[in-house]
Amino acid sequence: MSITRRDFVKRSLAAGAGLAATSMLAPVTLDAKAKKIRKAKRVIIMTFDGIRVDGLAQAKTPNIDSLIASGATSYSTRDVMPSVTLPNYTSHLTGAGPEVHGVADNGWKVDNYKLQAVERDADGYFPSVFKVLKDNVPGIKTAYYWNWLPLINGMNQKYIDDKLSAGDEEYPILYDRAMEYIAANRNEKLFMFLYNVHTDHVGHTHSWMSPEYIKSIEEGDVQVGRMLDFLKREGLYEDSHIMWITDHGGIGKGHGGVSPEEMIVPWVIEGPGIKKGFTIEEANNTVNTASTVLKLFGVEQPLCWTGEVPMSIFI
Secondary structure (H helix, E strand, C coil): CCCCHHHHHHCCCCCCHHHHHHHHCCCCCHHHHCCCCCCCCEEEEEEECCCCHHHHHHCCCHHHHHHHHCEEEEEEEECCCCCCHHHHHHHHHHCCCHHHHCCCCCCCECCECCCCCCCCCCCCCCCCHHHHHHHHCCCCEEEEEECCHHHHHHCCHHHCCEEEECCCCCCHHHHHHHHHHHHHCCCCCEEEEEEECHHHHHHHHHCCCCHHHHHHHHHHHHHHHHHHHHHHHCCCCCCEEEEEECCCCCECCECCCCCHHHHEEEEEEECCCECCCEECCCCCECCHHHHHHHHHHCCCCCCCCCCCCCHHHEC
């Protein structure tokens, strides 16, 4: 079942908890579970911090729209609690929530925490998607680009081959570096995480849903377009899986609570073997992102992970 971007607003925050409760009951068929998934060549995650479902709908985002049109989208994905950045991005990239990985606030560091992770590597980190891929996919390249410095604290960086941080408004250089790295490793399997904090900072400064906030989403979309144009120009688009995600929404000038505006976010995936123009009705959560990445690469997830793959996305 497909849905237009304008229509989905009517079914998102207006429905609030009712929509989420309905989607929680959506069954996953046995046929979907039995599907043979085409293994990925490269998976690229592009993400803007702090995106509300209705904010995306209001913004003019032709490039994200193109991903939605050619992929599968959830308009009712749940954050983990608390609805703040580091716990949610750690959850995106570790296939588990704070109650499992222990990253329960934005101040977490490997040597400064309140709750120990249920499983840790030799350096004290909960196993991330970077580690699992490095351990199981021979020769895979990994990359991480970000512009909120604490974001990487939940990751053991020794499993990341290329990384670059930048200032709040300097995220275009991250896209430059990402494209260079993809080109240099065009024949290798690759997993990349590419992050932009600017949208969140504008929300905190001007408020979520302000004209400035909407403009910041549109500015980020320009960089998504640069990446898509690059992949197509280099002949790499057709064998790339692309995900566009976020960590939480916002209300007023903040977030961290349990309102639908903070807790319900968009989640998009596009690429070989993914349904086109498809709306994901089954329950989805930030912990499912890493599980989906592993499924695409044909890797079994660790027992300590709790994420599940929304199997309805596959053809």
